[in-house]
Amino acid sequence: MLTRALLFLALTCVSTAQEFAPTPAPPSNPAPAAGSTPPVPAAAVRPEFVYSSVHVNAPYIAITFDDGPHATLTPKLLDLLKERNIKATFFVIGKNAAEYPDILRRIAAEGHEIANHSWSHPDLAKLPQDTVRAEISRTQDAITNTIARPVTLMRPPYGALQTNQKQWVHDTYGYRIILWDVDPLDWRRPGASVVSERILKGAKPGSIILAHDIHPGTIEAMPATLDQLIARGFQFVTVSELIKLEVAPTPAPGKPARSGGPAAPAGSSAPAKAAPTPMPFDAVLRAEPQLSPDQAAKLAKPAAPAPSPTPAKKKP
Numbered sequence: 001m002l003t004r005a006l007l008f009l010a011l012t013c014v015s016t017a018q019e020f021a022p023t024p025a026p027p028s029n030p031a032p033a034a035g036s037t038p039p040v041p042a043a044a045v046r047p048e049f050v051y052s053s054v055h056v057n058a059p060y061i062a063i064t065f066d067d068g069p070h071a072t073l074t075p076k077l078l079d080l081l082k083e084r085n086i087k088a089t090f091f092v093i094g095k096n097a098a099e100y101p102d103i104l105r106r107i108a109a110e111g112h113e114i115a116n117h118s119w120s121h122p123d124l125a126k127l128p129q130d131t132v133r134a135e136i137s138r139t140q141d142a143i144t145n146t147i148a149r150p151v152t153l154m155r156p157p158y159g160a161l162q163t164n165q166k167q168w169v170h171d172t173y174g175y176r177i178i179l180w181d182v183d184p185l186d187w188r189r190p191g192a193s194v195v196s197e198r199i200l201k202g203a204k205p206g207s208i209i210l211a212h213d214i215h216p217g218t219i220e221a222m223p224a225t226l227d228q229l230i231a232r233g234f235q236f237v238t239v240s241e242l243i244k245l246e247v248a249p250t251p252a253p254g255k256p257a258r259s260g261g262p263a264a265p266a267g268s269s270a271p272a273k274a275a276p277t278p279m280p281f282d283a284v285l286r287a288e289p290q291l292s293p294d295q296a297a298k299l300a301k302p303a304a305p306a307p308s309p310t311p312a313k314k315k316p
């Protein structure tokens with residue numbers, strides 16, 4: 001099982017490493033077949049702070065957009081989300097966040113979650129710790145200095161992070177590591193209808209859908225995709241909200257519930273025997289994210305000067 005998980009991770013790295021490649025993937029590319037839902041990355045060995053999906057008891061779902069903000073596509077996407085009152089999660093690249101602070105502020109102001117996707121989108125699994133730290137810290141600072149809100153989630157580029165790095169990131173930043181269970185492979189630009197089809201085929205309660213707000217076809221796919229997901233009864237929440245709605249899966253006979261489930265009642269050290277009640281949906285939406293000590297200290301500093309009236313730069 002471990003071998004299989006590692007093999008998948010390797011395949012994921014190979015396939016998604018071409019996210020920014022100018023040429024299409026060769027036919028021999030060993031990525032999962034089109035439309036197939038990939039196996040959950042490293043599910044068998046996942047620590048409690050790593051999520052590819054969340055076990056919930058109602059049709060909650062999280063849609064996530066990586067690699068932005070993009071000068072024109074992200075605002076277009078925000079309009080589409082607003083029209084449908086959908087809250088999403090944006091895993092931003094630090095240097096894009098720094099380039100488009102007004103868009104970042106709009107994302108936050110409209111109730112979406114903003115999370116860390118590194119500064120320059122390298123394969124962090126191959127980098128030394130100092131570089132990884134710089135990639136993450138610089139991005140976190142760019143976000144918190146702009147929107148004065150803590151960051152609690154990270155998605156490593158290509159989903160690539162070694163097990164010890166995941167632990168280090170969690171211990172250092174307090175982040176949860178967020179992967180995905182629905183991947184439309186939109187970075188290959190297969191066309192809006194294919195992106196839509198793949199998302200609709202893969203989505204299930206508790207899913208974390210991966211998409212990118214830097215590809216025109218992805219944005220084009222969204223109206224029909226979102227409308228159909230709504231028609232199927234899915235309720236969109238941010239990733240942090242989805243995690244708060246987690247319920248423990250019914251343990252297999254002889255196996256305890258995994259420790260990553262919802263917190264057991266105070267004073268209880270044994271795993272919960274029955275699936276505990278998740279936080280009520282309203283309460284989830286009202287709950288404030290928890291600050292890590294580092295971020296709390298930073299946010300306690302005097303507020304940053306008012307946003308400059310300079311319009312966002314346009315990207316070629």
Ligand SMILES: [Zn+2]
Nearest residue numbers: 066067157158
């Ligand atoms: Zn990415």
